[in-house]
Amino acid sequence: MSVNQYDLAIIGGGPGGYHAAIRAAQYGAKVALIEKAKLGGTCLNWGCIPTKALYASAHLIEKVKEAHEFGVEISNYNLNFAKAVDRKNQVVKELVGGIEQLENAWKNDVYKGHGKIIGGNSNDGFDVSVEGENNEVIKAKRVIIATGSSPALIPAFNIDHERILTSDDILHPEFKTVPKRLLIIGAGVIGCEFANIFTRFGSKVIMLEYLPSAIATEEPMIVKVLMKKFEELGIELHTSQNVLSVENTGSGVKTTTCDSSIPRDQTDSAEKHIFEADLCLVSIGRAKISKDLGLENLGIETDRGAIKVNKDTLETSMKGIYAIGDVTGGLMLAHVASYEGDIAVANALTSIGGFPVSEMKPDYRVVPATIFTSPNIGSVGYRRKVAKDMGMDVLMGQFPYQSLGKAKCMGEETGFLAVLCEKESHKIIGASCIGTGAPELIAEIALGMQHGLTVHDIAETIHSHPTISEMVLEGCEATVGMAIHKKGRPIQH
Ligand code: NAI
Secondary structure (H helix, E strand, C coil): CCCCEEEEEEECCCCCHHHHHHHHHHCCCCEEEEECCCCCHHHHHHCHHHHHHHHHHHHHHHHHHHHHHHCCCCCCCCCCHHHHHHHHHHHHHHHHHHHHHHHHHCCCEEEEEEEEEEEEECCCEEEEEEEECCCEEEEEEEEEECCCEEECCCHHHCCCCCCEECHHHHCCCCCCCCCCEEEEECCCHHHHHHHHHHHHCCCEEEEECCCCCCCCCCCHHHHHHHHHHHHHHCCEEECCEEEEEEEECCCCEEEEEEECCCCHHHHHHCCCEEEEECEEEECCCEEECCCCCCCCCCCCCEECCEECCCCCCCECCCCCEEECHHHHCCCCCHHHHHHHHHHHHHHHHHHHCCCCCCCCCCCCCCCCEEECCCCCEEEEECCHHHHHHCCCCEEEEEEEHHHCHHHHHHCCCCCEEEEEEECCCCEEEEEEEECCCHHHHHHHHHHHHHCCCEHHHHHCCCCCCCCCCHHHHHHHHHHCCCCCCCCCCCCCC
């Protein structure tokens, strides 16, 4: 029996794997892409895309509610959640179909099944089995592992996928009922995005967070604006909560907590709080998918489930095998996985030789991150406190949406952009934004940072008026006290 031979086998077809497969084909490599579920992985099927499709419905409700302020009287509207879910499913289907077509167009072989590295080395190539409809073994000179992550299933939370759910359950194509009361454990990125969506859909949302703040990774002043909005929407956030138990009572869910400052061995005697709801979403982080990939056979090292990689090459402890994206335990973001796909492909193909590409080294200084609550959040680079703690001398400029003509016209006056630059050089080193279009605004800052621009480089670039992009112009000018639509004092000289 002949064995199919490839330059590169990629295990996992999410934004890391499918992207890497196309990139490798662009360089002329023969590629096998192995995926056991659907191309697009978490991002397209269970994460970024379906949530943003539901967010679009939620955002429309928000706008309809405000319509009277714009002189548009809408007397009656209803949420047809089943239809919103159907639309979300259709968006996912079309995008997944698009990826399939792209892989075909690049003549990549897509294998449906569970991929596992069963042996080999970087001189002779690796044997990779695909357990699925047709069990088969393929051979590849190099392998990239891009198996991603899945919701963390911590036993104490009793996730039963019936009333105690993960984000996968809530995004299931057949999840079509809006709960009256939704309890969300974990006020991180996923928790806050779902809190916003389901509140707009009419659920009473209660959130429980272990830390003293929601999305603790963001600038505190950004979190403050979001929390004010959550309060207006009636979202109940309880911080510093140690969840002791979660129980499906048959007719709902019941959670018992105590203050998270109480030591774990003293929780029995601690004062308890009870929270009840119809459904519970557990969003307390994600676990890396690194089991049953054959890592042990080849001595590939892991750390608490994360595949260890050489930070300069993304090669694992086995020469010729690379790992990218969530499974490496780095920044769990789709765009980071895709970026790492480029790096791993370049290094894998360079090590084979004969491809029009050379080695690449990852650079994580500029990684934009976005949160699709309403208002949206976007951030990149340093937070002010981190920069200061590192001993950097910084300037920060803030510009509010309410001072921008376009934002006022759109009725989008909540929020601000804060730009951070080095005091001496005026080079941009970070930005945080909450407000309409924040994720898009951050992209311009990211470009500036990537190319070492100063706030003046951006400020001297003509920005079209009236646009939300002027937030970036004014934000950069504000770092040196020169925003036009902001009061201030003459520059000292
Ligand atoms: P996360 O790490 O953002 O948030 C988890 C939250 O749960 C944290 O605030 C944590 O303190 C809290 N927590 C942990 N254990 C807890 C407990 N026992 N009781 C109460 N609270 C507890 O993780 P999340 O939201 O699950 O997201 C997973 C990954 O997916 C993240 O890396 C995130 O960046 C990524 N993601 C990115 C999105 C985007 O780019 N827009 C959207 C959704 C997820």
